Amino acid sequence: MRFDLSDEQRMIVETTRGFVENELYPHEAEVERSGHLRMELIRELQAKAMEAGLYAANMPEEVGGAGLDTLSWLLYERELGRANYALHWTCVARPSNILLAGTEEQREKYLYPCIRGETWDCLAMTEPGAGSDLRGMKATARQDGDDFILDGTKHFISHADIAGFAIVFMATGEEDTPRGPKKRITAFFVDKGTPGFTVRDGYRNVSHRGYTNAILEFDNCRLPKSAILGEVHQGFQVANDWLGATRLQVAATCLGRADRALQHAIAYAAERRQFGQQIGKFQGVSFKLADMAMELKAAELLTWEAAWKFDQGTVTEADMSMAKLKATEVLGMIADEAIQIHGGMGLMDELPLERIWRDARLERIWEGTSEIQRHIISRELLRPLGG
Incomplete structure (x- = not known):
């Protein structure tokens, strides 16, 4: 497994992050405060995502997608995951891979319209x-x-x-x-x-x-x-057969939000002064930052390794469960600590932290709860011994 990104992967990361920051972030406050994603906005952003080559990028090339390998796809998911979920999921849609299991007639009726952005x-x-x-x-x-x-x-x-x-x-x-x-x-x-x-x-x-x-x-x-x-x-x-990697998709989007929260915490710790110095120089804050960065790195490595193994045909259920479990729980920890570092301002909706904190709670439930992931992991450990 290589730990450096290819030129193509770096381009995917840069293009996707630029789209998220320039096209999605500006609309987060509207969606968060109204709880509603306007269809006019969906169509506007959908067209921009298609123009940027980001729409339905999870799909194989032969059906109109980007044909990304699993690691490249998850790098793309991580960048999209930084934004409000409704914005990135609806406006930069990734049709379910299960549609690929259909007959050609079913693909014509269901898959291709999703890839073209005509339906979901x-x-x-x-x-x-x-x-x-x-x-x-x-x-x-x-x-x-x-x-x-x-x-x-x-x-x-x-x-x-x-x-x-x-x-x-x-x-x-x-x-x-x-x-x-x-x-x-x-x-x-x-x-x-x-x-x-x-x-x-x-x-x-x-x-x-x-x-x-x-x-x-x-x-x-x-x-x-x-x-x-x-x-x-x-x-x-x-x-x-077709939904195996959805746990890795959840893990990747969590990594994006966790990194966004961590970067806010680092910036605030360097800027905020109390008692005559930056709060990042206080051990109570600096140690939090160190733990947040370390746990995020561990979650990333578990996810990227599982992605690499997926393409090698050697991934196990436990590999994917470990990635999902670690990334979702790390997101919850980082979101919570980032708010603690910001104090009261962390809970105000002028910052994305309270949203990331709220959103993090769901990740440990859908696509298999944390308890289900632990069950899968322990079952794989015990099965060779007759457990």
Whole structure:
């Protein structure tokens, strides 16, 4: 593994950071204070992101993306992650890789419009009674001739309000396992406007203002077989094959915000004077800065190593879980310490720190809680010994 960036990677970092600072930062206050991201602003920034070559850059070249290797993609994600989440995710969209699992006909209908910025996708797994335990989902799809009929509820579905369609995971049967019966899961494309499919406003969230969540309701929602993504009962296989790197994506965006908070803390420690000297010269502050920088470096190395291994085909579930776990918890620590260094001003919305602090809390929950990541890591340690 090389620790220096290539010329192309440095260009990606510089281009993305310049876009974030010049095009996204100026709109953060509006989104944070209103909790709303205007469609006119989305379209304006979307066009600029396309012009800069940053839109849908996570996608392979053959479908219209940038064709980035995993490390380059995560460097790009880190820079985008510095900004308000709604701004960077919606206006510089990265369609879900799971769309690549579709047939050519499905790609024409769903993938390519997302890459062209004509619509957005959303992924619907979580239910009110089944969070991390996806096999415990109660929403079902039953076969009726050549069709499937969907019933049930999904919630916490990100940006479903603007998405043109949902990729929905439904229980389609059961199988016996050594640990008892388990649900069989199938993934479906469901177009907005399909009879029996309703999108309702979700919950007010203290994290990621402007980035909405929704409740999806299915009531006798009839779909043809052609709406299946992958094979019947193979929804988990599709998800495992195509969604593996999402934990690394979360880790990378957390690194960007953590670095932004750290840079604010360093600048303030050098500028602020108390008792006749810079506060950065007091051990109580200087040691905080040292710990923040060290922990951020550790999180970066775990993430970059996992990215490198992903492209070598040697990455493990534990590698990705360690990166996600470390980066999300380090972000929380750095955000908290940066506010402590700033004192009362750290909690004022003139600075991005209170927003970074609020947003950090969600990162330890979505894409697998910190507890789930620890479970994955410990399971991989114990499995060779029969644990």
